[in-house]
Structure formats: structure tokens, C-alpha cells
Amino acid sequence: MTILDDPGQGGSREPGAGGGAEPGDQPTEGLAFDPRHFGIAPDEPWPDDVPRGQDDSHWRFEHDPGRARIAELRIAACWIVSLLASIGIAVVYVTGAQNQASGILWALAFLGIGVGLILWARDLLPGHDVIASRGRHDASDEGNRWAVAESFARGLEPIARRPFLFKLLGAVGGVFGIAALFPLASLGPRPDRNLYHTKWGRGVRAVTEDGRPLRPSDLPVNGILTVFPEGGMEDALAPTLLINLGDAPFEIPPSRTNWNIGGIVAFSKICTHAGCPAGLYNVQTHQLVCPCHQSTFDVLEDCKPVFGPAPRSLPQLPITTDTEGYIVARSDYTQPVGPGFWNRG
Ligand code: FES
Numbered sequence: 001m002t003i004l005d006d007p008g009q010g011g012s013r014e015p016g017a018g019g020g021a022e023p024g025d026q027p028t029e030g031l032a033f034d035p036r037h038f039g040i041a042p043d044e045p046w047p048d049d050v051p052r053g054q055d056d057s058h059w060r061f062e063h064d065p066g067r068a069r070i071a072e073l074r075i076a077a078c079w080i081v082s083l084l085a086s087i088g089i090a091v092v093y094v095t096g097a098q099n100q101a102s103g104i105l106w107a108l109a110f111l112g113i114g115v116g117l118i119l120w121a122r123d124l125l126p127g128h129d130v131i132a133s134r135g136r137h138d139a140s141d142e143g144n145r146w147a148v149a150e151s152f153a154r155g156l157e158p159i160a161r162r163p164f165l166f167k168l169l170g171a172v173g174g175v176f177g178i179a180a181l182f183p184l185a186s187l188g189p190r191p192d193r194n195l196y197h198t199k200w201g202r203g204v205r206a207v208t209e210d211g212r213p214l215r216p217s218d219l220p221v222n223g224i225l226t227v228f229p230e231g232g233m234e235d236a237l238a239p240t241l242l243i244n245l246g247d248a249p250f251e252i253p254p255s256r257t258n259w260n261i262g263g264i265v266a267f268s269k270i271c272t273h274a275g276c277p278a279g280l281y282n283v284q285t286h287q288l289v290c291p292c293h294q295s296t297f298d299v300l301e302d303c304k305p306v307f308g309p310a311p312r313s314l315p316q317l318p319i320t321t322d323t324e325g326y327i328v329a330r331s332d333y334t335q336p337v338g339p340g341f342w343n344r345g
Helices: 065-094 097-124 140-159 161-186
Strands: 226-229 240-244 265-267 281-284 288-289 296-297 306-309 317-322 327-328
Touching: 065 097, 097 161, 140 161, 161 296, 265 317
Parallel strands: none
Antiparallel strands: 226 240, 240 265, 281 288, 288 296, 296 306, 317 327
């Protein structure tokens, strides 16, 4: 490491040569007092905007090995806490991922590393706070670049002097990194095409919440009912609204002329905005309203959104009746159900 301790270096820093400071203002102790630390080239006069007498090298326990040793132990203790917390994260995760315990351990792991690093920088590394010359507004000159390199070298030497802390930090980082990998297991399998399908399918009966199959006569005109695929009650994408529009004129694309049973139509209950149940039905206007952000769907017009943030119509489920007269699906939904996000890319 280069050590410059001759305050007279540079030739033009005579007392009063620009800043008007007294000779006693200039620091004469410390690791490396050099005008270049202040952005001043050795052959330049001392500028007015740079106070003299700045301490450009302070090192808290440089001359106190006893306290430096205590500081070292304090830092090691922080990192050992972090190390144990990281091991704890892995153990808690493997044994059932108890969320509160996980959170506390994550906090300890981060805090241990952070506090240890702060103590290391504060107590065992050299530092300097300086007010430097504003200088020119172009690329740093050689003097400044030299100062940065020299400052970096000054920081490395005390780190190399404490291999124990350095190795401990490596171990803490390694274990912490491994612990951080465990939650990746919670990401689960990729959904692949699952989000494009529901439990509805050809011949699957529509049943009520308590598993009762329905005949068209069970739904009076203007009646509305939430139904599920028989045997697929747990499917979050499957809830469907059966609505009896009576003889109200409703528009459907020509390709869907046989998707209804008389005036009974079936549409997904999952809002295409963010997936809330769009189940508020206005009998007068034949509109469905989603209570979350007030998207409004016109049932008479293929459930297209007429208000609110929903970007597309509620998908229609093709229905018919089976040989026993119960309402069944003709097939699964022919387009993805729910938020449009799943429909992109
Ligand atoms: S989730 Fe339905 S409007 Fe936002």
C-alpha cells in the first residue's frame, strides 16, 4: 500500500497558497494524507473551496488491538446468528414451513449479515470523509483515479489481515444462499395447459352447491343459480351461472345457436378482470355486475362488458339436457375462463 505522509508534497501547498489557511491546519498524521484525496493535483495550488485540516484517514480501532479484537468478536457473533438463522430457515421449511417462524428467521438472517457488515466497516476498516475540490466536469484526472485506487488498496489490507472474518462471511453467505433456495420448492409445477380447462366436459351434469342435479324446470324465468360440474366442485374455475332469460331476446353468435336450453343460458361466474365472482344480477337490465370493481356484463349481448375494467366477455358454457332430462354441459368451455392474463402468450 502506498503511504504518503508528507504534507509538503506537491510544492505549491505552502501555507496561504490559495485557501488562506494557517500552517497548523494541515493534517500531518494518519495513513495517507495526500492532496489527490481532495481532487487536487500535486502541482496545483490549494483551492479556496477545499477546507484544510481535514482528517482524511480515520480508523476507529487502528491503535487499539484490544478493542479491535472485541469488535471482531462482535461481528463474528452477528454472522453466527445469521448462519444459525439460515440453517433454521431450511429446517422450518422442511418440517412444514411455519410462516411466523420462517419470517423471524429470515429477519435474523438478514439482520445478522447487515449489522455485521456495518460493524466491520465502522470499527475495523479505514475510512475518510473529505470535502474535495469540485474540479473539472469531465473525466476524472489521473490524480483522482489514483486516489480511488489507493483508497481501495487501503481498504483491502485490513480485510486481508482478518482471514477469520473473511472466511466466516463466506460461510454465512453460502449457507444463506442455500437456505434461500428452499422456498423455490413452493413454486410448484408449471400450470401448463391446466388453466385453459375446467372440470366441465361433454355430458357432465350441472349440480347445485349441495350436489343436486337440475332440470330446466327448476329454474324459473329470471331465475339465476350458481352451478358446478358434478364431481368437480373443487375446481376454482368451474363456477357457472345458469340464467333463465325467459323470452327476452338475446344475441348469440350463429355458431352457438344450440348452446342454450330455451331461454336458459350458462356463463362463467369468474370475472374476466381479476377473477372475482360476477354474481350480482339485475333482472330489469339483464346485466351481471362484479362487486369487486363494478365490471358490468350484458347477458343479452353474449355477456360482453359494458362497463368497468373487464377486458372481455364472460365465456359461455354450451348446455343441453341428458336422457333423464337433467342439465348437462355439451363440452368444456371453449375459451379460457377468468382473468385475461392467462389468455396472453
Ligand atoms: S374482478 Fe371483476 S371487476 Fe375486477
